[in-house]
Amino acid sequence: MKIKDIKIGIIKVPLTTPFKTAIRTVDSVEDLVIIIETDTGHLGYGEAPPTSVITGDTLASMQDAINNHIKPKILGVDIENLNFLCETIQSAMVNNLSAKAAVEIAIYDLWAQMLNLPLYKALGGGESKLTTDLTISVDYIDKMVSDAVIAIEQGYETLKIKVGKDIGLDIERVKAIHAAIDGKALIRLDANQGWTAKQSVHAIQTLENAGIHLELVEQPVKGRDIQGLKYVYDRVNTPIMADESSFDPRQVIELIQNQAADIINIKLMKTGGISRAIHIADIAANFGVECMMGCMLESSISVSAAAHVASAKSTSIQKIDLDGPMLCQYPSIEGGVIFDRSDITLNNSPGLGIKSVKDLILI
Numbered sequence: 001m002k003i004k005d006i007k008i009g010i011i012k013v014p015l016t017t018p019f020k021t022a023i024r025t026v027d028s029v030e031d032l033v034i035i036i037e038t039d040t041g042h043l044g045y046g047e048a049p050p051t052s053v054i055t056g057d058t059l060a061s062m063q064d065a066i067n068n069h070i071k072p073k074i075l076g077v078d079i080e081n082l083n084f085l086c087e088t089i090q091s092a093m094v095n096n097l098s099a100k101a102a103v104e105i106a107i108y109d110l111w112a113q114m115l116n117l118p119l120y121k122a123l124g125g126g127e128s129k130l131t132t133d134l135t136i137s138v139d140y141i142d143k144m145v146s147d148a149v150i151a152i153e154q155g156y157e158t159l160k161i162k163v164g165k166d167i168g169l170d171i172e173r174v175k176a177i178h179a180a181i182d183g184k185a186l187i188r189l190d191a192n193q194g195w196t197a198k199q200s201v202h203a204i205q206t207l208e209n210a211g212i213h214l215e216l217v218e219q220p221v222k223g224r225d226i227q228g229l230k231y232v233y234d235r236v237n238t239p240i241m242a243d244e245s246s247f248d249p250r251q252v253i254e255l256i257q258n259q260a261a262d263i264i265n266i267k268l269m270k271t272g273g274i275s276r277a278i279h280i281a282d283i284a285a286n287f288g289v290e291c292m293m294g295c296m297l298e299s300s301i302s303v304s305a306a307a308h309v310a311s312a313k314s315t316s317i318q319k320i321d322l323d324g325p326m327l328c329q330y331p332s333i334e335g336g337v338i339f340d341r342s343d344i345t346l347n348n349s350p351g352l353g354i355k356s357v358k359d360l361i362l363i
């Protein structure tokens, strides 16, 4: 099964409600989709969002990275050489992690098809059902409360509340949501780097002293501020999760050795795809550190791949934030993983099981 061609396209899917974090607001998913064709007629699918404020990747940079730097190095290579392919993709150029992720996802899709196994089984096997949280965008307090209440009515048992805009308002936001949901869901916060270390300690201690149980607080300070992350970690009881501070396995080892985070958020778009995500999950398992499998604002192809990895690496990946497809108005694919509110079901089709991509515009 040799790589014959790589086609690139774009999908655009409107969101059910605008997605608002401390660093950006968007109202649709617009992702790069790649289709790798083999000489045997198999198709492997990959996807990556242009999350430029976090990874630096844009649609144009991903297209250029794949067409001019990655594709020439992997054309003609047999899919059975999975390790060689991943190393070639990772070393094709520095950075460009989302472009690398899109290609790796398609390669793993084909590799599992070659083995005639669903990806999670090819990776060693795991549970076919996962449960995701739902993200509540940062907004006016009334809107956030109403979004949280609706989410609970829809069966979500964990809410990821976006904060990081204004420390005083953020504390009020969390208090109002906590009161409204009345213990019916776990609350995790994500400040998306919006607080300083001192503000983070103040906010988290204030909420702790008010008797509000937070499952975790994700990336309170700037991604590069590891000292700040440790400052927070040392002063609060609530578990601290690294997101924008943890892209690659080396950073994860440093975070663990410096005791700067309790939990690591793994995202395929930060690791450059599946191979490094597996490295991180295995490192964390060896240190006894818990991970979350997360996603950017992205749709069903790449989030399906993340779900397969999460299932197979459940020793360390015990938390799931794979709500991207549920934030979209409709699924971007036919076949594959089923996203039904908080329920994620992996099916038994070979690879990712994707039959087709809706409204794909080839570029």
Ligand SMILES: C[C@H](N)C(=O)N[C@@H](CCC(=O)O)C(=O)O
Pocket: 021, 024, 051, 135, 160, 190, 192, 243, 294, 295, 296, 297, 298, 321, 322, 323, 324
């Ligand atoms: C969508 C997911 N729940 C999420 O919040 N992901 C990111 C933000 C991604 C983005 O801006 O696209 C996160 O910070 O965890």
Ligand SMILES: [Mg+2]
Pocket: 190, 192, 218, 219, 243, 244, 265
């Ligand atoms: Mg985050």
